[in-house]
Amino acid sequence: MDQPLLRFSAALLLVLATAAPAQAEDTPLIDGGKLLLTNGVATIEGTSGGGVASWSTIAGRETDRGIGLSGHVTLIELPDYGWQSHGFAVGIANRIELSYARQNFDTRDVGAALGLGEGYTLNQDIFAAKVRLLGDVVYGDPLLPQISVGIEHKRNRDTPVALAVGAAHGKGTDVTISATKLFLSHSVLVNATARLTKANQTGLLGFGAAGKNDHSLQFEGSIAYQLSRRAVIGAEYRTKPDNLAFAREDDWLDLFAAYALTKNLTVTAAYVDLGSIATFHKQRGGMLSAQFAF
């Protein structure tokens, strides 16, 4: 290794080594005081939750006295489509969560069949905010869940396609209310979320349709069993509206396993059944997601 680079690396290591203990003493803003896995894993919409369902958890590993950060990448492989999403979230004082996610939905051969062109990718940006109203996932009254309300503003980046398949809008806003509790006595986590939404396939096919332009009430449920401090398995179910005339839209379900490889890195693998998407049925496949949280 050439000398200047070696010296630079050594100096950098020295600075990092001396900076770390000083940081520990005056309780930094970001130091990750949450219990493992209690920040959930990123959802396909970028909020913290169980992968497919949003939970009332606040992203990041910080407790009520600092700012937590989280970033994720998710891949879903389906018979006819490919999904990729990524995003980040900021958790402020375990009270407020602000998140952004980008969804990229590769239509592959379906794109050609629908006249969009092979491999046409539908894209969407999601800006979300969530506020914890009361309760705690782990602590306090064992029967009082952590309850949060959230708002997800979705901006489809392929509005002409959404409108062409019959959607009424290219933008939409979901409102969620979630209750999540870890029942330690049984090592079981339960989540229930109600969502008001117009989104067709989470918004990738736009929002609403002619004659079906109201928000509808949908449900997301998760149940998970904690195997160890680091490992959890679970199942989720998510109902969806069925607005578009050209294609049926099904409820979603997934079976997941999440593992905290380190306190900062959680990997989630899941079997997902996304039903029928844009006339292509039985979209069942695998999901893989990695989340870095601080």
Add this chain to the structure above:
Amino acid sequence: MFLLAAALLIQPAIEPQTDWDKEFGIEEKVRDPVTGEFPVDPYVRDNRHAGATPFSGSAMAEAFGGQDGIRRIANRTVELSEADLRIAAIFVSHDMVRLKRTLFEQFCYILNAGCYYSGRDMATSHKDLGIRMRDMNALVENLQAAMREEKIPFAAQSRFLSKLAPMSGDVITR
């Protein structure tokens, strides 16, 4: 050399040390010769001070290795916490001999392993400690580590934590 000698010479004479405890009327605490604990203000003893109803049956006590296993877990939790830079400062002026005993009694009582709890209630015993949620989380991690070392099955660990978690309101004070 000369400068050093001069510096030593002009140092003021050492004054007799002031007994500040005496000046401010602070009595020196003396450990009880039998228990090794510092005396505490009198209070009424009550098992309800343990902050949770005990498990019924003997399954949990057995899962934790009876009183011997529980004592090792309580002691180890305290030792890990004293060495844990995140929360060590909380224990600096604490009577650790008493803490180890009362924590053991509390664990033993809740796990229904045949003990009485003689300590103070959770609100009183934690009121001056200034514990934050992240401190409680650190303590939980240390307790989990102590239970892991004793090979307590994870489901039983969580079941025990389910009795402790609702105490957060009394423990977390800021």
